[in-house]
Amino acid sequence: MQNYFRTQALGAGKRVRTRGTLIDSAIDVFSEKGIEEASINEITALAGMANGTFYNHFKDKDDLAVASSGAIALEIARQLDLRMSDLDEGISRVVVASWAFLTIALSNRAWAQVLVEQYQRHAEVDESTFSYMRADIERAAKQRELGVVVDTLLLEQLASLMMVALRRLLREGMREEILVRTCEYMLRILGLTPVQAKKEVEKVSGHSLLEDGASNIISSSE
Amino acid sequence: MQNYFRTQALGAGKRVRTRGTLIDSAIDVFSEKGIEEASINEITALAGMANGTFYNHFKDKDDLAVASSGAIALEIARQLDLRMSDLDEGISRVVVASWAFLTIALSNRAWAQVLVEQYQRHAEVDESTFSYMRADIERAAKQRELGVVVDTLLLEQLASLMMVALRRLLREGMREEILVRTCEYMLRILGLTPVQAKKEVEKVSGHSLLEDGASNIISSSE
Amino acid sequence: MQNYFRTQALGAGKRVRTRGTLIDSAIDVFSEKGIEEASINEITALAGMANGTFYNHFKDKDDLAVASSGAIALEIARQLDLRMSDLDEGISRVVVASWAFLTIALSNRAWAQVLVEQYQRHAEVDESTFSYMRADIERAAKQRELGVVVDTLLLEQLASLMMVALRRLLREGMREEILVRTCEYMLRILGLTPVQAKKEVEKVSGHSLLEDGASNIISSSE
Amino acid sequence: MQNYFRTQALGAGKRVRTRGTLIDSAIDVFSEKGIEEASINEITALAGMANGTFYNHFKDKDDLAVASSGAIALEIARQLDLRMSDLDEGISRVVVASWAFLTIALSNRAWAQVLVEQYQRHAEVDESTFSYMRADIERAAKQRELGVVVDTLLLEQLASLMMVALRRLLREGMREEILVRTCEYMLRILGLTPVQAKKEVEKVSGHSLLEDGASNIISSSE
DNA sequence: GATGAATGAGTATTCATTCAT
DNA sequence: AATGAATGAATACTCATTCAT
Numbered sequence: 001m002q003n004y005f006r007t008q009a010l011g012a013g014k015r016v017r018t019r020g021t022l023i024d025s026a027i028d029v030f031s032e033k034g035i036e037e038a039s040i041n042e043i044t045a046l047a048g049m050a051n052g053t054f055y056n057h058f059k060d061k062d063d064l065a066v067a068s069s070g071a072i073a074l075e076i077a078r079q080l081d082l083r084m085s086d087l088d089e090g091i092s093r094v095v096v097a098s099w100a101f102l103t104i105a106l107s108n109r110a111w112a113q114v115l116v117e118q119y120q121r122h123a124e125v126d127e128s129t130f131s132y133m134r135a136d137i138e139r140a141a142k143q144r145e146l147g148v149v150v151d152t153l154l155l156e157q158l159a160s161l162m163m164v165a166l167r168r169l170l171r172e173g174m175r176e177e178i179l180v181r182t183c184e185y186m187l188r189i190l191g192l193t194p195v196q197a198k199k200e201v202e203k204v205s206g207h208s209l210l211e212d213g214a215s216n217i218i219s220s221s222e
Numbered sequence: 223m224q225n226y227f228r229t230q231a232l233g234a235g236k237r238v239r240t241r242g243t244l245i246d247s248a249i250d251v252f253s254e255k256g257i258e259e260a261s262i263n264e265i266t267a268l269a270g271m272a273n274g275t276f277y278n279h280f281k282d283k284d285d286l287a288v289a290s291s292g293a294i295a296l297e298i299a300r301q302l303d304l305r306m307s308d309l310d311e312g313i314s315r316v317v318v319a320s321w322a323f324l325t326i327a328l329s330n331r332a333w334a335q336v337l338v339e340q341y342q343r344h345a346e347v348d349e350s351t352f353s354y355m356r357a358d359i360e361r362a363a364k365q366r367e368l369g370v371v372v373d374t375l376l377l378e379q380l381a382s383l384m385m386v387a388l389r390r391l392l393r394e395g396m397r398e399e400i401l402v403r404t405c406e407y408m409l410r411i412l413g414l415t416p417v418q419a420k421k422e423v424e425k426v427s428g429h430s431l432l433e434d435g436a437s438n439i440i441s442s443s444e
Numbered sequence: 445m446q447n448y449f450r451t452q453a454l455g456a457g458k459r460v461r462t463r464g465t466l467i468d469s470a471i472d473v474f475s476e477k478g479i480e481e482a483s484i485n486e487i488t489a490l491a492g493m494a495n496g497t498f499y500n501h502f503k504d505k506d507d508l509a510v511a512s513s514g515a516i517a518l519e520i521a522r523q524l525d526l527r528m529s530d531l532d533e534g535i536s537r538v539v540v541a542s543w544a545f546l547t548i549a550l551s552n553r554a555w556a557q558v559l560v561e562q563y564q565r566h567a568e569v570d571e572s573t574f575s576y577m578r579a580d581i582e583r584a585a586k587q588r589e590l591g592v593v594v595d596t597l598l599l600e601q602l603a604s605l606m607m608v609a610l611r612r613l614l615r616e617g618m619r620e621e622i623l624v625r626t627c628e629y630m631l632r633i634l635g636l637t638p639v640q641a642k643k644e645v646e647k648v649s650g651h652s653l654l655e656d657g658a659s660n661i662i663s664s665s666e
Numbered sequence: 667m668q669n670y671f672r673t674q675a676l677g678a679g680k681r682v683r684t685r686g687t688l689i690d691s692a693i694d695v696f697s698e699k700g701i702e703e704a705s706i707n708e709i710t711a712l713a714g715m716a717n718g719t720f721y722n723h724f725k726d727k728d729d730l731a732v733a734s735s736g737a738i739a740l741e742i743a744r745q746l747d748l749r750m751s752d753l754d755e756g757i758s759r760v761v762v763a764s765w766a767f768l769t770i771a772l773s774n775r776a777w778a779q780v781l782v783e784q785y786q787r788h789a790e791v792d793e794s795t796f797s798y799m800r801a802d803i804e805r806a807a808k809q810r811e812l813g814v815v816v817d818t819l820l821l822e823q824l825a826s827l828m829m830v831a832l833r834r835l836l837r838e839g840m841r842e843e844i845l846v847r848t849c850e851y852m853l854r855i856l857g858l859t860p861v862q863a864k865k866e867v868e869k870v871s872g873h874s875l876l877e878d879g880a881s882n883i884i885s886s887s888e
Numbered sequence: 889g890a891t892g893a894a895t896g897a898g899t900a901t902t903c904a905t906t907c908a909t
Numbered sequence: 910a911a912t913g914a915a916t917g918a919a920t921a922c923t924c925a926t927t928c929a930t
Binding site: 039040041051052054055060061 | 902903904905906907
């Protein structure tokens with residue numbers, strides 16, 4: 001069993017720690033069996049708790065699924081933030097964020113699987129999962145004349161491209177081509193011509209060292 | 223209860239008719255309750271059959287879901303074919319087909335709902351659902367220099383745009399803006415500049431009378 | 445409903461008590477309808493529980509059948525032990541044990557029926573059911589020169605004689621002749637001549653008061 | 667699929683042939699899945715018929731099971747008869763018949779399995795299966811002073827020994843020791859001393875060549 | 889006699905959820 | 910907060926059997 005969120009909560013109170021442990025356990029079970037097939041008994045068992053304990057922390061499985069994917073998304077966003085603080089240009093931020101999002105998610109298969117499945121279950125984008133993106137796109141739209149309306153349709157379309165990509169990456173393993181093309185498609189939707197899009201993506205991908213995963217996203221993004 | 227596929231099978235043997243009736247019934251129940259929540263009993267009851275009859279025709283609910291969405295997709299494809307026979311230009315075909323696909327699907331809410339939900343359940347595009355598109359894109363790629371690779375990643379990305387659009391249309395009702403933007407986004411992904419994309423879509427949408435649904439797709443496309 | 449095993453577990457925790465109650469209930473239903481025909485619902489209903497409770501204690505009906513016949517066999521063996529502690533001679537022990545086994549089993553028709561049916565379902569002797577016998581036979585084989593191999597074939601053959609007898613006794617009621625002949629046949633198989641066998645069985649049967657069942661097995665055996 | 671009884675019925679009318687085919691098919695399915703688990707659909711499918719056809723020939727599965735095991739028993743009895751016509755002494759006839767019964771049954775695993783399972787299902791001996799034995803035992807009882815009552819208890823006890831043996835032989839393959847001991851046990855039950863029993867069995871087994879199965883039962887028995 | 893589509897009764901099993909300890 | 914035994918609703922699925930053709 002992973003112990004990412006349990007560890008993260010070590011300083012906090014018992015309640016928070018138990019919650020973190022349940023989320024860690026859930027991520028494992030969700031990713032292995034799928035959210036639908038996962039049973040609460042299995043999750044509590046893996047967490048080393050009685051099944052009743054679950055209900056002291058979550059309303060039901062869906063609540064847990066939301067909390068789990070939310071925790072993952074938040075954690076990814078946190079890592080993104082750290083690494084993008086010095087990036088000013090909107091378009092670059094979008095590319096770096098998307099690229100890094102996929103890379104970080106994929107660095108932990110279970111995370112990626114939970115994100116993908118939860119996305120499918122809810123179909124509509126969990127605003128929080130992609131919330132970071134809206135600001136960057138709006139920033140880009142101001143800096144250049146993109147000629148796009150930044151609304152939920154646009155965000156959903158872009159998010160769906162990323163999710164299709166993430167699913168592919170899970171299936172086929174990390175292939176930079178998928179990242180590149182997905183980012184280019186996103187920029188094209190945002191109004192860049194293919195040539196412009198390609199150039200923007202190259203600025204980012206040229207520097208990236210994807211092999212060692214999330215740890216060097218920072219260096220790859222300047 | 224709808225009786226589209228039952229009627230379609232009127233000439234055939236009893237086995238085929240029963241199957242068609244079950245699919246009609248399933249589409250109704252699926253769209254009303256969702257595939258997950260639908261029960262076999264409800265489907266057979268609506269179809270006016272004993273529940274055991276179901277198992278003479280389908281292995282389980284998933285088998286039926288696949289058959290139902292497959293029948294819908296096939297039927298839509300059939301209608302598309304009829305109406306696009308005189309269109310030669312690849313890009314126009316893509317626009318018309320996408321536009322008409324969404325329009326026809328939406329002309330029968332239950333169909334659209336089943337397509338959307340089945341798409342989400344299976345995540346990967348049922349090749350058949352969008353098979354018509356590959357040929358048109360390849361045709362377009364030959365006629366112009368699109369500079370895209372026509373592979374499954376591209377098709378999945380395009381399909382996901384359409385599905386996001388279909389979901390929106392189901393939620394918000396037919397809004398031409400969604401059709402227009404989705405088609406433009408698709409063309410942008412295919413390598414057209416925003417300006418070109420807009421022009422291509424206008425060629426189609428200018429003529430369309432979407433209000434009366436599938437019946438005048440033909441006239442709307444030339 | 446009988447309450448033998450429930451009562452026996454009165455001192456123990458709730459889990460054990462519930463288990464005992466289920467076994468009591470199962471024995472009743474099994475004996476009345478047969479194991480095959482018994483439904484879990486009926487068993488839990490008679491036990492005054494929700495059907496789901498069953499699955500907290502047993503994997504499925506077969507698991508329960510094994511547990512039930514095992515509990516019966518164990519209980520019979522326990523009663524046998526008490527009453528044979530002062531018997532030293534192997535052959536006498538075999539006769540007394542077999543005789544008492546049949547008598548005790550028959551003193552509770554439901555027990556006998558469950559034993560018989562479970563024996564038939566599993567065909568091979570549940571080692572535990574007749575485990576008491578092996579030791580006595582080996583003891584007899586040492587004390588006299590029986591000239592038999594004590595292996596599972598022998599035990600199965602002897603057990604099958606007892607089960608045929610038990611079935612007859614259930615059908616026709618307690619008839620001492622069946623006990624006598626079955627014991628004689630067993631001894632013959634063990635290598636005694638008909639005359640010897642007859643004498644050995646008479647030593648036991650002469651004293652027995654079978655009418656009042658298990659309660660006076662003790663007196664009957666010395 | 668075997669075609670023993672179908673072939674046997676080649677000369678007869680269509681009705682008899684269809685019946686034979688169903689029995690052949692049933693024996694295969696019964697032996698593979700067990701009688702309980704066998705479904706009529708499977709049996710008719712293997713027989714190459716529609717399921718409805720079954721009910722033109724048998725009342726239900728149990729009827730078919732009785733017919734199948736009966737046909738097997740009858741066939742074995744027929745083969746026995748052929749080979750024992752020249753044997754006059756009762757005891758020898760019992761030994762030869764039992765020995766040959768087991769050998770012939772085992773020569774066709776499916777036959778043996780169906781016999782064993784059907785015996786377990788009915789518990790009481792299907793009279794017909796062992797009918798041949800009563801006459802021989804009575805003959806033996808007249809020729810010597812056996813001192814046994816020839817009644818159904820005796821026959822059931824003897825039959826159960828044979829069935830235990832047959833089950834073992836199915837499990838462990840043909841082992842002459844099992845045949846020898848089973849026959850000796852039977853004779854002991856019939857009143858022979860161990861020494862006499864051994865001698866009688868040796869008369870038979872000494873000549874037998876069991877390896878090549880049923881075909882040389884005749885030669886092996888005189 | 890054979891066919892095979894339709895029937896529908898019947899039951900095991902899961903698992904989220906509660907609550908007394 | 911944690912425990913874990915008990916709950917019971919809810920449903921898919923099988924398969925013997927019928928009967929119109």
